[in-house]
Amino acid sequence: MKIVSIKLKNYRLFESFEITNIPAFCVVIGANGTGKSTLFDIFGFLRDALKNNIRQALQVRGGYKEVVTRGKEGEDIEIELQFRMTIVNKERLVTYSLIIGEINNRPVVKREILRYKRGEHGSPYHFLDFKLGKGYAITNEENFDKTDEELEREKQELESQDILAIKGLGQFQRFKAASGFRSLIENWHVSDFHISEARGSKDALYAEHLSPTGDNMAVVAQYIYQEHRDIFEKILSKMKERVPGVSHVEAKNTEDGRLILRFQDQAFKDPFIDRYVSDGTMKMFAYLILLFDPKPHPLLCVEEPENQLYPSLLRELAEEFANYADRGGQVFVSTHSPDFLNAVPLESIFWLNKKQGITQISRAVNDENLKALIEAGDLPGFLWNQGWFEGVTP
Structure with a gap:
């Protein structure tokens, strides 16, 4: 659907x-x-x-x-x-x-x-x-x-x-x-992810899907590990590629019957609990849980996924969103990041601007100038920085 x-x-x-x-993969840009x-x-x-x-x-x-x-x-x-x-x-x-x-x-x-x-x-x-x-x-x-x-x-x-x-x-x-x-x-799934809610120990309740705020991330990670070990290993492999030093992630039961995420760094003997892990690490793990859900959502909406993430990670994240759409889901993303946009095909990009107080929308692939520049080897994010998307500033 x-x-x-x-x-x-x-x-x-x-x-x-x-x-x-x-x-299937729709990216929206526009001024504030x-x-x-x-x-x-x-x-x-x-x-x-x-x-x-x-x-x-x-x-x-x-x-x-x-x-x-x-x-x-x-x-x-x-x-x-x-x-x-x-x-x-x-x-x-x-x-x-x-x-x-x-x-x-x-x-x-x-x-x-x-x-x-x-x-x-x-x-x-x-x-x-x-x-x-x-x-x-x-x-x-x-x-x-x-x-x-x-x-x-x-x-x-x-x-x-x-x-x-x-x-x-x-x-x-x-x-x-x-x-x-x-x-x-x-x-x-309309994402409203809050890193503060994803951190800390959680009641060990049953959950198969990441909540919009991400407050059940430890519970979902445990579910995927126990029921879909191959998918969890794929998520862990992606984490190792994207976040230097991360060698293992686990959802650990505490003595009072709650769950907490622990991240193993190759440079240290003991793992860190999630409150000592960077915001970017937490957010990347959340996105991977969302994008490799064993029962994918028919539609994902994510606003500004670039927040807290290092710019070099954004191209790969954009590709993961595109792959999710190719597997049958539909993805809507808004962004302020030229780095993210550089990895998005022109036919997926729409931009909003205001004329006389009324919001209008344009599709990048219908703009002949943008098409010609992309065919000549330019990238969408660079063109955005240069002002080729009318009425939009990054």
């Missing part, structure tokens, strides 16, 4: 915004304040709305009036994602549309639609369509031998007008598109 386009209206800086032909974090926040917003409801997802962002574009307070917020997913052994382009507004100063879901084409011709069919908490979903969408008129609608009424229909219907396999999209949201 892969997101191929995002369309936004009145979501913070994005009064009217669309990004199309999104590659152009909306890189806001673009990635769309994924976090949908995840929060699915976990709770629209009202709570807005509240943690300051409320409806803080999220809607300034000057558009009386208008609706619109989010549309197009993604490809396999339905009945065929890849189909599915569109999810969400319109959020206010009624009596309370946020509500005014419209929620899932649609895709059943055949080669005709308009996309609505397999889920809700307005203000009431609507329907198709229960036999896989019966492609049926005509549109023969599809069976199941009417539903949600408990509240601020709940997403895919939250409930997505639990049931008979609603294929809804179930698939819900699974995508539940399993994507």
